Amino acid sequence: xxxxxxxxxxxxGKKDLQLAVPLLDIQKGECVLLTGMSGSGKSTIxxxxxxxxxxxxxxxxxxxxxVDEHNIVEMPVCxxxxxxxxxxxxxSSQFFTENTxxxxxxxxxxxxxxxxxxxxxxxxxxxxxxxxxxAGKKLRAMSNGEKQKTAIAAILTMEPDxxxxxxxxxxxxxxxxxxxxxxxKKLKEKGLTVIIAEHRIYYLKGLFDRxxxxxxxxxxxxxxALEFCAMQNETLHSLGLRSLHVFENAPQLFQHKxxxxxxxxxxxxxxxxxxxxxILQNVTxxxxxxxxxxxxxxxxxxxxxxxxxIAGLFKQDGGAVLLGGKETTAQQxxxxxxxxxxxxxxxxxxxxxxxxxxxxxxDIEHLDEKIEAALKQLNLEEVRxxxxxxxxxxxxxxxxxAASYIRNSTxxxxxxxxxxxxxxxMLQVSKMLKDLATSGKAVLIISHDxxxxxxxxxxxxxxxxxxxxxxxxxxxxANALKEIFYKKL
Numbered sequence: 001x002x003x004x005x006x007x008x009x010x011x012x013g014k015k016d017l018q019l020a021v022p023l024l025d026i027q028k029g030e031c032v033l034l035t036g037m038s039g040s041g042k043s044t045i046x047x048x049x050x051x052x053x054x055x056x057x058x059x060x061x062x063x064x065x066x067v068d069e070h071n072i073v074e075m076p077v078c079x080x081x082x083x084x085x086x087x088x089x090x091x092s093s094q095f096f097t098e099n100t101x102x103x104x105x106x107x108x109x110x111x112x113x114x115x116x117x118x119x120x121x122x123x124x125x126x127x128x129x130x131x132x133x134x135a136g137k138k139l140r141a142m143s144n145g146e147k148q149k150t151a152i153a154a155i156l157t158m159e160p161d162x163x164x165x166x167x168x169x170x171x172x173x174x175x176x177x178x179x180x181x182x183x184x185k186k187l188k189e190k191g192l193t194v195i196i197a198e199h200r201i202y203y204l205k206g207l208f209d210r211x212x213x214x215x216x217x218x219x220x221x222x223x224x225a226l227e228f229c230a231m232q233n234e235t236l237h238s239l240g241l242r243s244l245h246v247f248e249n250a251p252q253l254f255q256h257k258x259x260x261x262x263x264x265x266x267x268x269x270x271x272x273x274x275x276x277x278x279i280l281q282n283v284t285x286x287x288x289x290x291x292x293x294x295x296x297x298x299x300x301x302x303x304x305x306x307x308x309x310i311a312g313l314f315k316q317d318g319g320a321v322l323l324g325g326k327e328t329t330a331q332q333x334x335x336x337x338x339x340x341x342x343x344x345x346x347x348x349x350x351x352x353x354x355x356x357x358x359x360x361x362x363d364i365e366h367l368d369e370k371i372e373a374a375l376k377q378l379n380l381e382e383v384r385x386x387x388x389x390x391x392x393x394x395x396x397x398x399x400x401x402a403a404s405y406i407r408n409s410t411x412x413x414x415x416x417x418x419x420x421x422x423x424x425x426m427l428q429v430s431k432m433l434k435d436l437a438t439s440g441k442a443v444l445i446i447s448h449d450x451x452x453x454x455x456x457x458x459x460x461x462x463x464x465x466x467x468x469x470x471x472x473x474x475x476x477x478a479n480a481l482k483e484i485f486y487k488k489l
Contacts, residue, residue: 001026001027001028001030001067001068001162001193002024002025002026002049002065002066002067002162002193002195003024003025003026003064003065003066004021004022004023004024004025004048004063004064004065005022005023005063005064005065005066006022006023006062006063006064007019007020007021007022007024007048007061007062007063007064007065008020008021008060008061008062008063009044009048009053009054009059009060009061009062010059010060011057011058011059011390012057012058012059012060013058013386013387013390014059014386014390017217018041018044018059018217019041019044019045019048019217019218020217020218021045021063021218021219024212024219026193026195027193028161028191028193029188029191029192029193030193030194030209030210031184031188031193031194031195031196031207031208031209031210032194032195032196032208032209032210032211032212033196033198033201033204033208033210033211033212033228034046034195034196034197034198034212034214035197035198035199035201035211035212035213035214035241036213036214036215036220036239036240036241036422037215037240037422037424037425038199038392038393038394038395038398038420038421038422038425039391039392039394039395040214040215040216040217041214041216041217041218042166042197042214043089043166043197043392043393044217045197045214046086046164046166046195046197048065048072049065049067049072049084049162049164049195050077050080050081050084050086050164051072051073051075051076051077051080051081051084052077052086054073055076055077056077061073067080067083067084067162068083068161081107081158081160082111082158082160083160083161083162084160084161084162084164085155085156085158085160085162085163085164086155086164086166087148087151087152087155087163087164087165087166087168088151088166089166089167089170089393089419089420090343090345090393091144091147091148091150091151091171092139092147092343094151094154095139095147095150095151097139098138098139098140099136099137099138099139100131100134100135100136100137100139100150100153101122101135101136103139103150103154104121104122104125104126104150104153104154104157105118105122105157106154107154107157107158108121108157108158111158118157121156121157121159122157124156125153125154125156125157126153128153128156128183128186129149129152129153129156129179129183130149130179130183131146131149131150131153134146134149134150141272141275142300143171143299143300143301143303143304144171144299144304144342144343144415144416145171145172145173145176145299145300145448146299146300147171148168148170148171148172148176149172149176149299152165152168152180152183160192161192161193162192162193162194162195163187163192163193163194163195164195164197165184165194165195165196165197165198166197166393167197167198167199167200167393167419167420168180168196168198169198169200169203170200170416170419170420171299171342171416171419171448172299172448173296173297173298173299173448173489174448174450174485174486174489175298175489176299177200177203177448178203180203181203181204181207184196184204184207185207188207196208199241199242199394199420199421199422199423200242200449200451201241201242201244202242202243202244202245202246202247205229205244206225208225208228209224209225210222210223210224210225211223211224211225211227211228213239213241228244229244231244232245233245233248236423237423237424240422240423240424240425241422241423242422242423242426242451243423243451246450246451247450247482247485247486258288258289258290259286259288260288260289260290261286261287261288261289261322261324261325262287262288262289262323262324262410262411262441262442263286263287263310263321263322263323263337263411263442263444264285264286264287264321264322264325265283265284265285265286265306265310265319265320265321265322266284266319266320266321266322267282267283267284267318267319267320268280268282268283268284268306268309268316268318268319268320268321269281269282269283269316269317269318269319270302270305270306270309270314270316270317270318271317279302279305280302280305280306280309280316280467281318281465281466281467282319282466282467283306283319283463283467283468284319284467284468285461285468285471287411287442287444288442289410289440289441289442290437290438290440290441290442291437291442291443291458291459292433292434292436292437292443292445292456292457292458292459293442293443293444293445293457293458293459293460293461294444294445294446294447294453294456294457294459294460294461294474295307295444295445295446295447295461295463296446296447296448296453296460296461296462296463296484296485296489297462297463297464297489298464298489301463301464301465302463303415303446303463304342304415304446306463307339307413307415307444307446308339309321309330310333310337310411310413310444311333311334311337311338311339311413312328312329312330312331312332312333312334312335312336312337313330313334313339314330315329315330316330321333323336323337323410323411324410336409336410336411337409337410337411337412337413338404338407338409338411338412338413339404339412339413339414339415340400340401340404340412340413340414340415340417341400341415342415342416342419342446344396344397344399344400345389345396347400347403348388348389348396348399348400350388351387352384352385352386352387352388353375353380353383353384353385353386353388353391353399354371354375354384354385356388356399356403357371357374357375357399357402357403357406358371359403360403360407361403361406361407364406364407364408367406370406371406374402374405374406374432375402377402377428377431377432378398378399378401378402378425378428378429378432379398379424379425379428380395380398380399380402383395392420393419393420394419394420394421394422394425396420397417397418397419397420397421398421398425398428398429401414401417401429401432405432405436408436408439408441409441410441410442411441411442411443411444412433412436412441412442412443412444413443413444413445413446414433414443414444414445414446415446416446416447416448416449417429417433417445417447417452418447418449418452426449426451426452426455427455429452430452430455430456433445433456434456437458445457448489450485453474453481454474454478454481457474458473458474459471459472459473459474460472460474460481460484462484462488464488470484470488472484
């Protein structure tokens with residue numbers, strides 16, 4: 001089905017070889033998991049299969065990638081996409097229209113599929129992914145998790161033989177991740193070939209047939225499903241991999257006794273224009289200095305919207321946001337609150353990793369020392385002179401986090417900071433955020449990542465349609481925290 005023969009690739013502007021796969025054979029109907037540390041080459045392998053390498057990524061390519069004996073290099077991407085469907089880590093990058101239905105129809109229309117057949121395919125894709133509630137919804141009004149599900153459905157309408165999923169769980173709540181697993185199972189039952197590049201692997205137990213461990217651009221190890229699932233968390237962690245038995249992890253957290261509010265929300269409300277639904281209402285809580293707080297909730301409930309209000313990017317419709325006990329305007333909060341977005345590409349501006357950390361920080365004392373410390377702590381030393389857009393998704397995430405860390409604001413907000421992060425780098429980010437809190441700062445994390453939360457956060461706030469409905473001390477209420485993930489997300 002898919003064969004790599006003597007494949008080598010080096011991204012443009014880099015000296016070192018990024019991919020070297022002398023031989024790889026993936027059979028029709030096989031479900032293969034690509035895993036490994038951030039920047040190991042997992043996404044690069046998928047780009048060789050869908051033709052983005054070498055057509056759209058500058059670099060030196062050699063060897064052959066065969067799909068059903070067709071040489072991918074000799075085919076235009078528009079032809080490859082008829083039988084290879086790709087869902088990228090950032091789903092927004094593959095959208096072309098304004099709403100769900102038009103997006104699901106877009107590719108089919110371009111390939112001349114009949115109107116009646118398009119409607120049939122859209123109906124089937126919506127049912128398979130379980131996004132009936134998103135039918136006709138504007139893409140710009142969706143949460144990142146909703147966009148992820150829409151992107152998967154859009155690919156299914158093309159009825160490809162091969163499905164490539166790059167970090168598909170990164171923006172999904174727990175219920176949606178379980179649904180994603182069910183979708184992958186359905187694809188397997190239909191005989192499709194599914195290749196998943198993923199760090200968060202616990203939900204894939206019982207789905208993959210084979211695991212390829214990628215390291216430094218090479219397939220370093222290969223495991224059967226039985227071999228891989230028999231590995232204990234400790235062994236996986238030693239390879240830089242996430243836990244397979246994630247809910248066995250108990251909170252290992254620090255407690256902070258002082259309750260000094262860095263930020264106070266008082267009955268905050270918000271509604272998007274031309275949207276009948278109230279996104280936020282009566283959101284009231286405190287964010288304390290010296291604490292790392294997690295904000296959790298279902299996809300589309302308004303977590304990112306609330307973060308943008310606190311950071312001053314949105315102006316609330318009702319209620320008040322206080323910083324240091326003083327009521328503030330949205331304008332006053334811009335710059336006072338550091339916000340690391342989920343879509344980190346929107347926060348990268350410089351021509352190198354080092355210069356990215358310099359931008360906006362020239363007034364900070366001992367800046368060079370702090371930059372060097374951040375690069376070392378987040379394993380970015382080797383890419384200090386590389387252009388940010390040449391980095392992997394996980395490396396970009398760490399870069400933006402490093403920039404925020406250097407800024408050292410009283411309140412830092414991070415939206416899904418572990419997207420694309422392996423176990424070791426997740427722990428590095430966790431340590432950095434706990435260090436920030438220990439120094440007397442407040443940190444708010446929006447996350448669906450249970451493993452990260454139990455390693456990092458002292459409090460968990462659950463947001464629902466009525467506001468903050470639960471405030472859990474993560475260390476003392478571990479069972480309550482599991483209950484939130486199992487039954488309320």
